[in-house]
Amino acid sequence: MADETRSGLDAVEEGPAASEDAESAASGAGTLAPEHPSVKALRARFGEAIHSHEVGCRGQHVVFVDAARSREILEWLRDDPDHHYQFLSDLTAVDYGGGRPLHVVYQLFSMTHHRSLRVKCVLPVTALEIDSVEPLWKTADWLEREVYDLFGIRFNGHPDLRRILMPENYAEGHPLRKDFPLRGRFSRAEQTRRALSQEVADFYIPEEMEIGRDPQVLGHEQDGDALPSGENA
Amino acid sequence: MSTKTVEFAVGRTPEMGVDSRPTYGPLAPIDLGEPDIGSEHMLINIGPQHPATHGVLRLVCELDGETVLRVIPHIGYLHSGFEKLGEYRSWNQVVPLTDRMDYLAPLIYNCAYVMSVEELMGIEVTERCKVVRVILMELDRIFGHLLFSGTWSIDVGAFTPFLYTFQEREKIYSLHESLTGARITTSATRVGGMMADLPEGWADACRKFVNELPRTLDQVDYLLATNGIHLGRTQDVGIISGEEAINYGFTGPNLRASGVPYDVRKDKPYYDYETYDFEVPIGEHGDCYDRFLVRMEEMRQSIRIINQALDRLPDGPINVEDPRISLPSKTDCMNDMESMIHHFKLITEGIHAPVGDSWFSVEASKGELGMYVVSDGGTKPVRWRVRPPSFVNLSVIPKLAEGHLMSDLIMINASLDIVLGEIDR
Numbered sequence: 001m002a003d004e005t006r007s008g009l010d011a012v013e014e015g016p017a018a019s020e021d022a023e024s025a026a027s028g029a030g031t032l033a034p035e036h037p038s039v040k041a042l043r044a045r046f047g048e049a050i051h052s053h054e055v056g057c058r059g060q061h062v063v064f065v066d067a068a069r070s071r072e073i074l075e076w077l078r079d080d081p082d083h084h085y086q087f088l089s090d091l092t093a094v095d096y097g098g099g100r101p102l103h104v105v106y107q108l109f110s111m112t113h114h115r116s117l118r119v120k121c122v123l124p125v126t127a128l129e130i131d132s133v134e135p136l137w138k139t140a141d142w143l144e145r146e147v148y149d150l151f152g153i154r155f156n157g158h159p160d161l162r163r164i165l166m167p168e169n170y171a172e173g174h175p176l177r178k179d180f181p182l183r184g185r186f187s188r189a190e191q192t193r194r195a196l197s198q199e200v201a202d203f204y205i206p207e208e209m210e211i212g213r214d215p216q217v218l219g220h221e222q223d224g225d226a227l228p229s230g231e232n233a
Numbered sequence: 234m235s236t237k238t239v240e241f242a243v244g245r246t247p248e249m250g251v252d253s254r255p256t257y258g259p260l261a262p263i264d265l266g267e268p269d270i271g272s273e274h275m276l277i278n279i280g281p282q283h284p285a286t287h288g289v290l291r292l293v294c295e296l297d298g299e300t301v302l303r304v305i306p307h308i309g310y311l312h313s314g315f316e317k318l319g320e321y322r323s324w325n326q327v328v329p330l331t332d333r334m335d336y337l338a339p340l341i342y343n344c345a346y347v348m349s350v351e352e353l354m355g356i357e358v359t360e361r362c363k364v365v366r367v368i369l370m371e372l373d374r375i376f377g378h379l380l381f382s383g384t385w386s387i388d389v390g391a392f393t394p395f396l397y398t399f400q401e402r403e404k405i406y407s408l409h410e411s412l413t414g415a416r417i418t419t420s421a422t423r424v425g426g427m428m429a430d431l432p433e434g435w436a437d438a439c440r441k442f443v444n445e446l447p448r449t450l451d452q453v454d455y456l457l458a459t460n461g462i463h464l465g466r467t468q469d470v471g472i473i474s475g476e477e478a479i480n481y482g483f484t485g486p487n488l489r490a491s492g493v494p495y496d497v498r499k500d501k502p503y504y505d506y507e508t509y510d511f512e513v514p515i516g517e518h519g520d521c522y523d524r525f526l527v528r529m530e531e532m533r534q535s536i537r538i539i540n541q542a543l544d545r546l547p548d549g550p551i552n553v554e555d556p557r558i559s560l561p562s563k564t565d566c567m568n569d570m571e572s573m574i575h576h577f578k579l580i581t582e583g584i585h586a587p588v589g590d591s592w593f594s595v596e597a598s599k600g601e602l603g604m605y606v607v608s609d610g611g612t613k614p615v616r617w618r619v620r621p622p623s624f625v626n627l628s629v630i631p632k633l634a635e636g637h638l639m640s641d642l643i644m645i646n647a648s649l650d651i652v653l654g655e656i657d658r
Contacts, residue, residue: 056589057353086479087495089594090603090620097615107592107603107620111479111495118592139482142628150316165309165657175317176616182321204293208305211276211295 036061038083038117046073051122060118067104067121071131071157074119077108078136084112088133091143093151097178102151104130123153132158150176162205169202274302277639281310285388285643288653292630292642299638304631308624311657319617323583324350327617329420334619334655336417338377338598340369340409342655343422348503349593349604350424354586356558361549362426363504368439368542369412369421370595371535375446376405377598378486378528378535381650382453385525388647389463394453401449404442411435424584425559426552440543443536450532458526467522471633471645474519481632482625485600486527487649491519497596509538521648528650558584583612590616599623599650619658623651 039053039061049066050073056062065073077085085108094103106119121130132155133140144155145164152174155161162168166175171194172185184191201209280291289310295303315334319327331346332339344366351358358366379398386394406416411432413419421428457463473483478491488495496513498506514530516523552559560579561572586608594603600622607616626649633649634642 057355057587057591060591062590088482089601090592090605090618092605092618092620094590094607094616094618096609105605107605111493111500114500116501116592137482138477138480138632139625139628142624143482146624163309165312167309175314180317182317203307205305208276208293208295211274211303 036063036115036117038077038085038115039063041080041082042073042077045076049073060116062118062120064120064122067123067130070104070106070119070121071133071136074106074108074133075136077117077119082113083110083115085110085115085117087111088137088139088143089116091133091140091147093147093153093176095151095176095178099125101125102128102153104147104153106133128153129156130154131156132161134158150174152177167202168205169198281307286646287384287651288656290627290646290651290653290656292646294634294639294642296639299640301634301637301639301642304634304642306627306630308627308653308656311653313658315658316617316619319614321613323612324424324586324614325583327614328422329418331619332418332420334621334658335377335597335599335602335623335652336654337380337652338373339417339419340373340421341377341595341597341602343419344370345593345595345597345602345604347422347424348595349591349606350586352593353589353591353606353608354424354558354584356425356553356555358426358553359550360547361430362551362553364542364546365427365431365551366422367504367506367509368539368546371538371542372405372408372439372443374535374596374598375443375532376402377650377652378532379405381528381647382457382525385647386453386457386463388643389457389466391456391460391463394456397449397452401442401446408435408439408442411438423552423559425555426550430551436543436546439539443539446536447533450529454529458529464522466640466644467525467648468520469518470521470637470641471648472518472520473629473633477632478519478629481629483600483629484622484625485596485598486531487524487600487626489513490516490523490527492517497594497601501594503593503595509541511535511538511541521644524648524650585610585612586614594620597622599652599655600626619655621655621658623649623653624656627651627656 036053039050042050042063042065046065046069049069051064051066053064054062077083087109088106089109090105090107092105094105096103101122101124104121104123108117108119109115123130128151130153132144134144134155135157141158141160142164144158145161147153148155148158148161149163149165163170173180175184186194275296277294277296278291279294280286281289286292291307291310293305293307294301313333315330319330322330328343328346331342335342379402383395383398383402386392409419410416412435413421413428473481473491475488475491475493478488479493483491484495492515494513494515497503499513511534514527514534516527556572556575557579561569561576565572566576567573588608588610590605590607592603592605594601596602601620602622603620605616605618605620606614609615630646630649633645637645
């Protein structure tokens with residue numbers, strides 16, 4: 001790590017250095033791993049769709065699966081009585097930078113068998129799309145929205161895929177991507193201008209704007225009723 | 234024009250029924266002469282600046298009369314980009330970011346973060362460090378739950394328990410301060426150990442505190458646990474079954490109130506939690522009241538753990554003696570060339586982590602707190618992900634509040650025990 005000698009503010013501005021090659025970033029060490037029962041079963045059942053299996057630090061098992069079949073594989077992992085990963089601990093993504101593919105990470109835990117498994121899907125930056133697991137685990141609803149918001153990965157089949165942490169009309173991109181600068185893409189002046197020019201309607205999603213616009217209320221107005229007109233705003 | 238009619242039993246005298254409760258005859262519709270707006274749904278915006286939302290949370294509610302039909306939470310008002318900031322800092326420099334997430338139980342976050350990094354680096358901390366961290370984490374579990382029971386009682390309309398619990402929290406603040414110098418932003422841990430060892434007399438002060446705490450807990454219990462108003466407002470409100478709670482990702486006291494005995498300390502033990510004698514309280518109904526009871530009991534169990542940990546607190550070094558990880562002592566640094574070089578390298582570069590990733594979770598006061606760190610071999614994380622328990626717990630609020638009254642929504646929100654610093658990160 002010859003370029004790690006930068007210090008102080010220089011290092012803060014430059015951010016983390018990308019590692020030398022994609023392989024070292026994507027893979028942990030250790031091939032003498034003890035076999036994980038679920039991985040063995042996955043291999044037997046899905047064959048080609050299970051790309052690789054790694055054991056990281058302290059025996060944490062990671063299995064790379066085909067992104068196109070991820071939903072099917074995860075559903076099987078959740079429902080098969082021998083595995084029964086009914087708890088989705090975490091769902092997140094990792095960007096290694098430098099145009100390398102993004103990883104979507106599912107951290108599963110089986111309360112029945114006391115077993116953990118990390119499932120990863122590799123998505124090329126040109127096609128950041130994967131099937132949503134919201135129908136399998138409701139907890140994925142917000143977690144997928146967060147990944148979409150911060151990484152720009154689209155989850156097909158998600159019922160309400162919109163930004164969650166950043167404002168809905170945020171135009172600077174997806175903050176946790178490595179090509180996103182720490183202070184944002186816009187200048188400070190532009191950011192302030194945008195913040196000040198927001199209108200009331202910007203704080204509501206279209207669904208919410210419909211509430212209170214009941215046809216019957218509009219009917220009252222047509223009748224010349226004494227209903228204050230501001231009430232349905 | 235349609236006018237509103239309301240059914241009132243006006244002008245009728247009640248007759249005593251068989252079970253000596255008054256019975257009324259059929260109700261008579263009365264024309265109020267007001268326009269009927271009965272079918273109009275109302276949009277109510279709560280927050281982001283509202284005391285009942287426990288932070289900068291914004292809830293947009295669709296109401297029919299007083300019944301909540303739909304809740305749409307809006308979060309992100311406190312978004313500080315901690316995870317992004319972490320990618321620009323060395324492993325130890327991330328620690329101050331962690332306590333700003335859950336500022337109601339900062340030490341749990343400090344510990345959880347360094348524990349995940351230690352997992353990644355393969356560091357085994359010293360025995361003393363393990364026990365000290367267990368004490369600190371349990372102390373902050375009490376810290377978080379005391380805040381919960383205080384604000385919870387305010388939401389239910391009782392003010393006194395709030396004063397009781399905040400008086401106790403003040404004592405924990407003092408313990409924080411004597412240990413770390415800060416009351417909230419503790420930043421007490423370092424990779425491979427602690428910022429400092431326990432100061433003299435700290436263990437005794439801590440023991441004194443936990444031994445006096447049950448008295449306050451009993452007082453709070455006495456005021457709330459059988460209080461009619463409290464029961465009426467919290468029992469059978471916001472019910473979720475165990476199976477659904479798992480599917481929705483509930484963890485911590487919220488999940489256990491639904492009868493699922495999942496506790497990271499028992500199910501994936503770390504720091505010898507399996508050798509401590511404590512129980513995991515679980516609820517039965519999964520309603521707001523059970524969530525309150527579970528937290529009250531958890532504080533008592535934490536007291537048990539702290540007492541056992543203080544009993545077994547071993548002597549010895551608190552930091553690992555590895556010059557690549559821990560700073561040498563100031564004396565060594567000034568007298569020994571080798572130590573000075575290590576000191577210089579650690580300060581200017583930081584610790585190098587091996588390539589790989591690690592997901593590690595602890596039982597925080599709000600639920601399962603997961604930390605996922607990814608390293609490419611450098612001195613900074615490539616990715617530092619926090620699995621915030623409050624974030625996942627809050628996502629269930631639309632389901633819990635549906636069909637309840639507006640005032641129940643406030644109790645449901647309070648029962649989830651959220652902290653917005655960690656939700657928005």
